[in-house]
Amino acid sequence: GNSVTQMEGPVTLSEEAFLTINCTYTATGYPSLFWYVQYPGEGLQLLLKATKADDKGSNKGFEATYRKETTSFHLEKGSVQVSDSAVYFCALSPFDGSSNTGKLIFGQGTTLQVKP
């Protein structure tokens, strides 16, 4: 079946540190991959996406590359800020080339805390 596994948190970093949040997936066919961010008390917001192998999604200094050979979509940022403190969700949308429900399957989320 389809599933997403994220590294366990919380991840605690100092401001300006390098961030990596690991995400691996299991899927049939050719899924699209997404990262969502949830700030305290809010809903989820789309951070970035990639729709095919070797695509790189990027937004607000965050990047993730769709690696089909390692079934991974790790989130990176070169220099985190206190305002990046949030919960980050990796997700996939299954697609087998002929049909798609449009449903997203989420990982369990990784909490990032950035300290000044």
Next chain:
Amino acid sequence: IAGITQAPTSQILAAGRRMTLRCTQDMRHNAMYWYRQDLGLGLRLIHYSNTAGTTGKGEVPDGYSVSRANTDDFPLTLASAVPSQTSVYFCASSDGLWSGYTFGSGTRLTVV
């Protein structure tokens, strides 16, 4: 402002009571979804609708029902609430395969 509106924001509900969570979007998206968010479990799909007039079951549909009478509204009903339905509920919509979702701000429901 275009987006998704959920109501109520939070609710404390006695076990056994019936409750409808409201969700309205103004983006004319075809697909809509209900998720519940629980600590350590991420988001789990309850029900979805690919277009007005159709609905489908997600990963955890038991105890919940939905309807999709029109494009904009997608209410979620708990017929007889139980404490295990204590959760944060998010409604989302999507206009296509690759675009990802737009989420509402959530409803925090406590069943006592």
